[in-house]
Amino acid sequence: MNPRERRAARHLPPHPESGADPAPRRRKAPITVEQVVESALDVVAAEGYEALTMRRLAAALDTGPASLYAHVVNKADLDELLIGRLCAELTLPAPDPADWRDQVHGVCAQLRDRYLKFPGISRAAFAMAPTDLETLRVSEGLLAILLAGGVAPQAAAWAVDALLLYVAAYCLERSIARQRSAQDDTAWVLDREELLGRLTALPAESFPHTTRHAAELTAGEGHDRFDFTVILMLDGLARR
Template sequence: MPDVPEVPTPAWRTARKPARAPRRPPVTAEAIVDAALDIVDTEGLEALSMRGVAQRLGTGAATLYAHVQNKEELVELVLDRVNGEVRLPEPDPDRWREQLRESARQIRDVYAAHNDLAKAGFGKVPTLPNSLTAIEGMLTLLKAGDLPDKVASWAADLLALYTTSAAFEQGLLRLEEKRNPGATAEYFRQLGEFFHALPPERFPTLTGMLASMVEGDNDERFDFGVDVITLGLRAYADRMRAEEGTE
């Protein structure tokens, strides 16, 4: 079969160049943390994986390991990012109790906004910059209440457990509401019906206290816990000084 001669391109027509694939932005540690936090915010902590992060970034999991050693380190980086959202006040000894309450509520709300992320902090001691800054701020705030070092140090642990536990519960409810809108309200409605149906002759104390057991909103009940802790810290510090003769 004879060769077919090629048709020349007219001078007035520019030859088309092959389209180039759009360049992806380079994968950085910050981009990896952004993608990981987005997964937690949309699907919850259990959905977070190195493969899932890589898919969000349009790359392979191997690329991530150039910046992050493993999933455990990635979760630590995500926690540190979230701890960077906490803004503790400049301590004012005259407003110590109010500042402690406001700070505890802020920490709870920051974590609860990221679904069940608070669970990742249990049993871990933070060592990254934002986390250390938050610890420094809380210890400084506790010291503004004229607490001995031992009391302030242990109180920081106690408040961390209280705030993150409250955040975890609140975050779980938030995540469940995302997955099943209206399910949380329906659960508590059914729970209320169950308790009101309990026989008083068998559970006299419980049924007699039902009104007070459901009294107060989420913030009021949380603030109650912080106030109990705060009053206890002051009383414990005073007793400690009395026993040591340092009043």
């Protein structure tokens, strides 16, 4: 079975009844897909997603890049495996029509926290047509919650996409900000007091609203803005 066939097989539902192999064959290669994914996550956790190349991953596994292609098709396939692994760790609640907004918010927060553990990894989720079963499990779970909450099917379908896109974008920006703040010569750019001072120093006749509401524009701690945006999106769905 070539890598493309193996990738297609990963996207099929499991069949426990046919999983047993009466005559298991000895694995010729010591590297497994699971080891590839774990090593890739280790690289991202230590060095950031931008450092993750097939060559860097091969070095982490003490092998050559060509060996990796026996397990993954290409970098895009690896990206899907990484996002699938993170999605596998999410807990999806049974849909509750009375609590659907909090449930969706909770799933999004779980995914946010998983992304943020691996700097920049949410970049892998962009422009990806999800076929990994774990990724689809999350979108299925969110869709079920939204439908249980009375959201129309089309609005619910697009809302799942919009919510996952926002989570990925939020985490990518946070990762970039964290990376910049680690550099002494650019840390001041992210300082709230620095930004507040610059906004309030603008000429009021040209920027009346910015100067008047500089405190509001720079407000927020932790994930305040994340919570605000997700809740805003869900409230909008509720009104529809």
